[in-house]
Amino acid sequence: MNDISILKDVQLFLFDMDGTLYLGNRLFSFTKELLSAIKATGRRYMFMTNNSSKSVADYIKKLEKLGITAEREDFITSSQATAYYLKKYHKDAKLYVCGTVSLIKELEYEGFTVTDKLNEVDCIVIGNDTELTFKKLEDMCKILLSRDVPYIATNPDYVCPTEYGSVPDCGSFCDMIYNATKKRPVVIGKPEPLMPILAMDHTGVTKERTVVIGDRIYTDVKSGVNAGTISVLVLSGETTVDILNESDVKPDLVLDDCSPIIGVLRN
Numbered sequence: 001m002n003d004i005s006i007l008k009d010v011q012l013f014l015f016d017m018d019g020t021l022y023l024g025n026r027l028f029s030f031t032k033e034l035l036s037a038i039k040a041t042g043r044r045y046m047f048m049t050n051n052s053s054k055s056v057a058d059y060i061k062k063l064e065k066l067g068i069t070a071e072r073e074d075f076i077t078s079s080q081a082t083a084y085y086l087k088k089y090h091k092d093a094k095l096y097v098c099g100t101v102s103l104i105k106e107l108e109y110e111g112f113t114v115t116d117k118l119n120e121v122d123c124i125v126i127g128n129d130t131e132l133t134f135k136k137l138e139d140m141c142k143i144l145l146s147r148d149v150p151y152i153a154t155n156p157d158y159v160c161p162t163e164y165g166s167v168p169d170c171g172s173f174c175d176m177i178y179n180a181t182k183k184r185p186v187v188i189g190k191p192e193p194l195m196p197i198l199a200m201d202h203t204g205v206t207k208e209r210t211v212v213i214g215d216r217i218y219t220d221v222k223s224g225v226n227a228g229t230i231s232v233l234v235l236s237g238e239t240t241v242d243i244l245n246e247s248d249v250k251p252d253l254v255l256d257d258c259s260p261i262i263g264v265l266r267n
Contacts, residue, residue, distance in 0.1 A: 002253055006230060007264045012205035013038055013045040014076070014196055014229070016214030017059075019237020020258065021047075024163035027066040028236065030259035035068065037265040045074070046199050048212070050155035050189040050219055052079045052127035052170065055102040055109075076199045078154040078189030079103055082125060083110035084198060085188050090123050090150055096143060098136045098173070099127035103154070118143055126177070126185060127154040128170045137176060144181040155189030157219055161237050190214075191222030196229055213258060215239055221251045234258055 015021055021031045038045045056075045063070045094113045097104050104114050121143055153174050159166035178184055196212055211230040214220020215237025224231030233251040
């Protein structure tokens with residue numbers, strides 16, 4: 001199926017961000033018009049990102065610089081989904097966080113205690129750490145090799161897109177830890193279905209009227225498939241036609257970018 005009319009009854013648009021609505025610090029030309037059209041037709045959109053290097057407050061500031069006004073309720077991030085998982089399964093745990101200051105603040109905002117005292121650690125969280133140091137990697141190895149503690153990764157992405165190409169992301173860091181400890185984390189973000197499920201729960205929109213839109217077939221599209229929503233792949237970021245053809249995961253719709261959705265909304 002590659003019929004864009006499948007989007008005409010959609011009420012909730014869950015957008016990946018980097019590679020879908022912008023690339024690095026460059027907003028795509030259609031993005032403002034698309035978001036305005038969704039609001040003007042009484043629909044809802046949310047930003048759903050695996051990138052845990054920024055807090056929701058950081059993303060609000062980033063979008064503001066790009067000319068888009070956003071509120072905290074407009075986001076569902078892998079950091080938020082990780083906090084939800086931790087509250088459900090490890091609510092009183094003291095966390096060692098291999099992540100940015102923003103990720104730490106996000107988890108503290110959700111009520112968790114973060115510590116760098118290794119003997120006090122009950123659970124490890126690793127994210128897209130753009131402030132990564134060898135000490136953090138060493139600390140994680142010390143903990144994981146000395147005792148059995150819950151080990152959580154915010155997302156599985158191997159790379160993060162930029163204007164000049166790609167840089168390592170959380171999945172690549174997890175591989176380094178695996179090579180040293182032979183331990184793998186529980187992964188929270190896309191392609192797991194938790195993020196779109198939380199968004200649907202929050203808005204009250206059914207999966208039949210929800211669409212997940214993103215540029216990565218193995219995270220964005222697969223999370224939509226796993227959650228039972230409509231899934232749309234855009235070729236404006238990481239995924240190429242060759243990657244699509246080789247993938248076992250198939251989206252409901254493939255677009256060069258999000259701009260054709262505007263026409264559907266206005267018809």
